[in-house]
Amino acid sequence: MDKITKEQRSKLMSGVKSKNTLPELTVRQFLFNKGFRYRLHSKKLPGKPDLTLTKYKTTVFINGCFWHGHGCKKSKLPSTNTKFWNKKINGNIERDKKVYKELENLGWKVLLIWECDLKNETTLKDLIKKIRNT
């Protein structure tokens, strides 16, 4: 039985970036505890980056492996409607690339955190190094 509502489905299908996901909250909490302050989903910037650290002229995207086509195990396409999903995810990848490029052209540093990377303890420490450019 399909319990998903019509609204949820259309949101899911349109690939709207879901906000406040667990990986996102994990990164936010870590950075906040380390004293970093950031804006969330700033509408002023291309792609509404998950985090914007104005002080460091840095944006951080926390990407779900499936939706953003990471290519890891977690991002494996469903075995049904493969063609549809392929197109969908490839579209997302293209859009992401465009957004990152736009941000870089505006002088912003773009940092990516993948959902699956969060299993690795060094990921968040490395993120801080990258933000500080050390």
Ligand SMILES: [Zn+2]
């Ligand atoms: Zn991944």
